Amino acid sequence: MDAAAVVEAAGAHKRPEDAKHVGYGTAGFRTKADILDHVLMRVGVLAALRSRCKGGAAIGLMVTASHNPEPDNGAKLVDPMGEMLEASWEAYATRLANCKDDELVGEINTIISECGIDMQTKAKVVLGRDTRGSGLKLCQAARDGCTALGAEVVDLGIVTTPQVHYVVRCLNDATYGTPTVAGYQEKLAAAFKAIWTLAGRTDLISLKLDCANGVGAVQMKELLKHLDSMLKVEMYNDGSGQLNHECGADYVKVQQHAPANMTAGAGDRCVTFDGDADRVLYFFTRDGTFFMLDGDRISSLAAQFIQQCATAAALDLNIGVVQTAYANGNSTKFLQTKAGVPVACTKTGVKHLHHKALDYDVGVYFEANGHGTVVFSDAALKKINEHESGSEEGKRAIAMLRAMTELINQTVGDAISDMLMVEAILLLQNMTVEDWAAMYDDLPNRQLKVKIADRSVVKTTNAERECTAPAGLQSAIDELVKKFTSARSFVRPSGTEDVVRVYAEAETREQADTLAWAVAGKVWDLAGGIGDRPHA
Numbered sequence: 001m002d003a004a005a006v007v008e009a010a011g012a013h014k015r016p017e018d019a020k021h022v023g024y025g026t027a028g029f030r031t032k033a034d035i036l037d038h039v040l041m042r043v044g045v046l047a048a049l050r051s052r053c054k055g056g057a058a059i060g061l062m063v064t065a066s067h068n069p070e071p072d073n074g075a076k077l078v079d080p081m082g083e084m085l086e087a088s089w090e091a092y093a094t095r096l097a098n099c100k101d102d103e104l105v106g107e108i109n110t111i112i113s114e115c116g117i118d119m120q121t122k123a124k125v126v127l128g129r130d131t132r133g134s135g136l137k138l139c140q141a142a143r144d145g146c147t148a149l150g151a152e153v154v155d156l157g158i159v160t161t162p163q164v165h166y167v168v169r170c171l172n173d174a175t176y177g178t179p180t181v182a183g184y185q186e187k188l189a190a191a192f193k194a195i196w197t198l199a200g201r202t203d204l205i206s207l208k209l210d211c212a213n214g215v216g217a218v219q220m221k222e223l224l225k226h227l228d229s230m231l232k233v234e235m236y237n238d239g240s241g242q243l244n245h246e247c248g249a250d251y252v253k254v255q256q257h258a259p260a261n262m263t264a265g266a267g268d269r270c271v272t273f274d275g276d277a278d279r280v281l282y283f284f285t286r287d288g289t290f291f292m293l294d295g296d297r298i299s300s301l302a303a304q305f306i307q308q309c310a311t312a313a314a315l316d317l318n319i320g321v322v323q324t325a326y327a328n329g330n331s332t333k334f335l336q337t338k339a340g341v342p343v344a345c346t347k348t349g350v351k352h353l354h355h356k357a358l359d360y361d362v363g364v365y366f367e368a369n370g371h372g373t374v375v376f377s378d379a380a381l382k383k384i385n386e387h388e389s390g391s392e393e394g395k396r397a398i399a400m401l402r403a404m405t406e407l408i409n410q411t412v413g414d415a416i417s418d419m420l421m422v423e424a425i426l427l428l429q430n431m432t433v434e435d436w437a438a439m440y441d442d443l444p445n446r447q448l449k450v451k452i453a454d455r456s457v458v459k460t461t462n463a464e465r466e467c468t469a470p471a472g473l474q475s476a477i478d479e480l481v482k483k484f485t486s487a488r489s490f491v492r493p494s495g496t497e498d499v500v501r502v503y504a505e506a507e508t509r510e511q512a513d514t515l516a517w518a519v520a521g522k523v524w525d526l527a528g529g530i531g532d533r534p535h536a
């Protein structure tokens with residue numbers, strides 16, 4: 001290692017003496033952008049080390065704070081096959097990000113020796129950023145960290161998070177596609193065209209799309225140049241307003257109504273992305289009532305479709321769905337009883353769901369917030385690509401599955417690819433969004449955020465469905481839940497925002513809301529609430 005280059009980079013990106021501790025959370029580092037300069041430089045260093053540790057494979061570094069407000073920023077790291085950074089390296093990331101400037105060389109040497117990294121190996125880091133104003137400067141800090149460690153940097157500029165995952169995968173696995181943003185657009189467009197042809201569709205599909213004033217707008221405009229004979233997309237919140245402010249997938253999911261500047265009129269098929277375009281939700285209104293088609297709905301649609309194709313083609317595939325505690329109870333019931341698909345539950349964070357999904361031939365994973373994808377094992381891909389079916393129905397089913405494996409970004413949840421997957425399934429099955437919504441009825445639910453002095457005092461177990469600290473909180477939740485029908489509630493500290501999240505569902509809207517506010521009040525009482533006690 002060139003220690004002088006590291007010292008120089010540390011000098012250019014000084015860690016303030018009173019710097020706040022930052023931890024590697026649900027999706028990497030995430031906090032106020034103005035305290036991240038030294039952190040991003042060190043994340044660049046870490047990405048270069050990770051690349052060498054993986055024999056010179058490309059590693060991704062996305063500068064984004066996704067669904068958070070504009071003043072926030074952060075970093076997500078991507079491992080060689082396009083998956084999230086291996087959990088065992090999160091501790092290295094946190095150590096590097098928080099050490100003092102004069103400890104940095106020592107910390108790097110510790111990682112080199114603990115991981116047996118050969119510093120002669122070449123290193124490559126793929127850099128991307130969302131549309132936040134702070135992104136350019138933070139990317140420069142990351143780049144300085146990479147170059148201090150002698151890594152080559154491939155800068156993609158303003159891209160979606162899933163595009164960084166895609167390019168990283170392609171650089172390390174040429175069979176996956178061309179390692180450029182144009183290669184991504186062309187792959188998705190070709191797969192969607194194949195499905196369009198298979199379905200025999202002739203008229204345009206019309207959508208209204210809320211882009212959260214984020215990078216999804218930039219990239220969708222490019223993709224639509226390939227798809228304008230098939231898709232007509234009216235874009236809203238496409239960059240002129242404030243990022244994620246009263247718009248975007250997180251806002252729509254939590255508030256359960258349409259975003260600002262967009263109306264969902266009768267017959268409108270509406271879609272919403274989050275700030276870095278890795279989450280997607282659908283919604284529509286009927287007789288003034290708002291219907292949301294969230295991540296649970298997307299996984300139900302996808303799992304049932306893949307299951308039906310496999311059956312039609314007599315293909316033996318072990319299909320499973322992975323959810324989190326936020327999954328609507330009725331979606332779990334539908335999947336297990338009607339679709340006949342096993343369901344596993346993990347902690348929040350796509351890194352956990354992705355890992356579990358790899359246990360199946362075809363793992364369908366979505367968080368209720370719209371973040372997820374479908375992963376096909378090598379064995380499943382081989383079966384799908386080599387299988388020959390005698391019947392016409394079987395041949396069509398296999399053709400549909402093959403096109404799906406190309407259309408889906410299997411590296412990570414991807415709003416653009418997931419949206420095209422939903423459109424493809426609806427198209428191939430001749431379904432409307434209303435047919436999709438009729439698959440099951442959601443249990444009314446409510447999510448709330450509670451501000452407390454130190455959210456680390458809230459500890460959970462059992463895939464975050466039970467709370468082990470502070471004392472008395474779980475029993476208080478249990479007592480409240482008993483008062484309502486078909487009710488469930490849990491609390492967990494967020495890994496991306498300084499809040500405790502509360503989730504409640506029950507048989508009626510009124511019960512779900514009452515339960516959520518009561519649980520939020522208990523969190524505030526027992527976990528050190530700050531500001532006003534939560535109230536409806």
Ligand code: G16
Binds near residue numbers: 027367369493
């Ligand atoms: C990230 C993660 C998601 C997670 C979300 C909220 O999403 O990638 O898996 O559901 O944060 O996490 P938490 O409840 O811990 O704050 P994004 O889209 O913000 O990157």
